[in-house]
Amino acid sequence: MKKKTSLGAWVFIWGGYKEDPIPLEKVIQRPARLNFDGIEVTAFPPHLDLNDKERRIEVKKMLDDNGLKISGVAPPPGRGILDFDKIMMMSGGP
Numbered sequence: 001m002k003k004k005t006s007l008g009a010w011v012f013i014w015g016g017y018k019e020d021p022i023p024l025e026k027v028i029q030r031p032a033r034l035n036f037d038g039i040e041v042t043a044f045p046p047h048l049d050l051n052d053k054e055r056r057i058e059v060k061k062m063l064d065d066n067g068l069k070i071s072g073v074a075p076p077p078g079r080g081i082l083d084f085d086k087i088m089m090m091s092g093g094p
Helices: 024-033 055-063 082-092
Strands: 007-010 037-043 070-075
Touching: 007 024, 007 070, 024 037, 024 055
Parallel strands: 007 037, 037 070
Antiparallel strands: none
16 A cells, blocks of 8 residues: 655644745645645635635635645644534545
8 A cells, every 4th residue: 555645734824934824725736746645734714714615615626636635634723623524525525
């Protein structure tokens, strides 16, 4: 079985990027260019708001267009598990 790799998008919104986060559109392109298999999405602004259906559809298309799957989800700080159905829709699940 081939080992799969992914990148956490959250690294591009905190730390040195806190004042000027890298847009998710650009973040998704990086692991795709490096032949990664997936990305861990941040399920909170500035990258994504799970309550924004249009944005979820947009992100799903970007992932599909770049050949990436969702490998994990980083919930908003201080919150636990999010709306599992919304996450599954983006990951291509049931």
